[in-house]
Amino acid sequence: MKILFFARPKLVLLALASVVCLSADPVYAVRVKEFDRSGKLTVTEMSAAEQQPQTSYDIKNRPKEKAFAVPRPPFTEGMFPCSQCHTYMKPNPQQRVLTEYHTEIVLHHAEGQRWCTDCHNLVNRDKLRLVSGELVDFTESFRLCGQCHGDKFRDWKVGVHGKRTGDWNGDKQYLLCVHCHNPHDPKFKALNPLPPPDRPGKASH
Amino acid sequence: MSDTKKCDDHVLHKSRRKVLKGLATGIGLLAMPGREASASVWEEFFQKHFRELSKDELKRVIARLEKDYSKQYGKQVTVKTTPAIEGVRYGYGLDLSRCIGCRRCVYACVTENNQSRTPQIQWIRVIQLNKEKGVDLSYAEHYYNPATVPEKGHFYMPVQCQQCEKPPCVKVCPVQATWKENDGIVVVDYNWCIGCRYCMAACPYGARHFNWAKPVIPSNEINPSTHYLGNRPRQKGVVEKCTFCIQRTREQPGRYPACEEACPVGARKFGNLLDPESEIRYLIENKRVFIFKEDLNTQPKFYYFYAT
Numbered sequence A: 001m002k003i004l005f006f007a008r009p010k011l012v013l014l015a016l017a018s019v020v021c022l023s024a025d026p027v028y029a030v031r032v033k034e035f036d037r038s039g040k041l042t043v044t045e046m047s048a049a050e051q052q053p054q055t056s057y058d059i060k061n062r063p064k065e066k067a068f069a070v071p072r073p074p075f076t077e078g079m080f081p082c083s084q085c086h087t088y089m090k091p092n093p094q095q096r097v098l099t100e101y102h103t104e105i106v107l108h109h110a111e112g113q114r115w116c117t118d119c120h121n122l123v124n125r126d127k128l129r130l131v132s133g134e135l136v137d138f139t140e141s142f143r144l145c146g147q148c149h150g151d152k153f154r155d156w157k158v159g160v161h162g163k164r165t166g167d168w169n170g171d172k173q174y175l176l177c178v179h180c181h182n183p184h185d186p187k188f189k190a191l192n193p194l195p196p197p198d199r200p201g202k203a204s205h
Numbered sequence B: 001m002s003d004t005k006k007c008d009d010h011v012l013h014k015s016r017r018k019v020l021k022g023l024a025t026g027i028g029l030l031a032m033p034g035r036e037a038s039a040s041v042w043e044e045f046f047q048k049h050f051r052e053l054s055k056d057e058l059k060r061v062i063a064r065l066e067k068d069y070s071k072q073y074g075k076q077v078t079v080k081t082t083p084a085i086e087g088v089r090y091g092y093g094l095d096l097s098r099c100i101g102c103r104r105c106v107y108a109c110v111t112e113n114n115q116s117r118t119p120q121i122q123w124i125r126v127i128q129l130n131k132e133k134g135v136d137l138s139y140a141e142h143y144y145n146p147a148t149v150p151e152k153g154h155f156y157m158p159v160q161c162q163q164c165e166k167p168p169c170v171k172v173c174p175v176q177a178t179w180k181e182n183d184g185i186v187v188v189d190y191n192w193c194i195g196c197r198y199c200m201a202a203c204p205y206g207a208r209h210f211n212w213a214k215p216v217i218p219s220n221e222i223n224p225s226t227h228y229l230g231n232r233p234r235q236k237g238v239v240e241k242c243t244f245c246i247q248r249t250r251e252q253p254g255r256y257p258a259c260e261e262a263c264p265v266g267a268r269k270f271g272n273l274l275d276p277e278s279e280i281r282y283l284i285e286n287k288r289v290f291i292f293k294e295d296l297n298t299q300p301k302f303y304y305f306y307a308t
Helices: A002-023 A138-145 A150-157 B002-031 B041-045 B055-073 B104-112 B168-172 B198-202 B259-262 B279-286
Strands: A029-037 A041-046 B078-080 B092-095 B125-130 B154-159 B179-180 B185-190 B225-227 B267-273 B288-290 B302-306
Touching: A041 B267, A138 A150, B041 B055, B055 B078, B092 B279, B104 B125, B104 B259, B168 B179, B168 B198, B168 B302, B259 B267
Parallel strands: B078 B225, B092 B302
Antiparallel strands: A029 A041, B092 B267, B125 B154, B179 B185, B288 B302
């Protein structure tokens, strides 16, 4: 009885210690295995101190994209700001066929899975809405498009997707995705070609 | 009898030599500008190779050209001689998965670079190719003219000077009137070119064009901002070619080439190959890239790529 009684505090302490040890994120030394071009395997030991501390992935507090110089979005004449009409209307989140206004918009952009308010904010109509719930301006719509089209967004930022003008060694002018792609029907439209070159012998000297 | 004949032969022989000598001198004199020709014609006739001009001589040459061009087109034309920027080697990227063959680049180039309207000279040629055959030039067509482009089953490949690292055109020029600058641009000194067109025969890309007649450009369409090695007005009998818009791209800050600016689909990319952050380096490192007629080892700095 007496022995058991004495042993109890020790057990409690041990249990406490183990809980403390396990709950703190233990950092262990790791071995990094890499194959070089010739196929040779190299193993490098990284001590706990050498490892980078893991940062949390917080979608709400992501570092903001760098500012891209873009012209004004191609709004339909007299449409923006949307709030000039929508402030007096009750927001209706119901998916339906529009019969009164915006009838010219025919959604041809994954229409089976999408509805206006997936991109347009329901309450503040002058803003767009990201999946995270963050509201963005129409001038930053590339962030909205980039949520699905990440590969294009990556290329666009470095100037490889889309048209970028300005100075090759200075300030560059970007275009928004919507300047070339109608967001409701994004396929690039066919153009008329300019005249072909003269055939040889056509010009008189 | 025979003596007189011998004597006659002798006289005739001598006189023939004299006649030939006289003829040669006469023709030589005819080829030279006449006495009444203006001073600028004489100066042009005796102008040295561009790279052998001293600073003062170059100044005089530029002043003369600016005066002549301004008079000819009725507006102030400037001729720059901006040298290559150090640490720059230009590279061009063209996205074949985007190009729709609309030829906007062709006409932007014509306007920017003062190409002759009649007879027509165009530095860019857009060829229509068959999607099933790929880059096979036996299926190429460049006179296509449908109502809208792109046409089904086809893709488009604009071809212009590839600014080769080993340019065969430079190799064959008998008078060194064409050479590769330090930033990789292959240029022509139109005042040194003799019009032999060896370079046109040597170029595997059809990128060089000859002024068969006096180039005609309406004076309201002339681009007055010119470069000596680039878009200054040319004369009859010289060869010309794309210079990556040397008059724009050598400035600091320098604008993108006119074709890049005109492309409605953003298929054209331009940048410094020596800058790891440039778009041209990004696309070479991340995209599927090919160079045209690689087997000829001309080592073009014009990279066709597929962004998708």
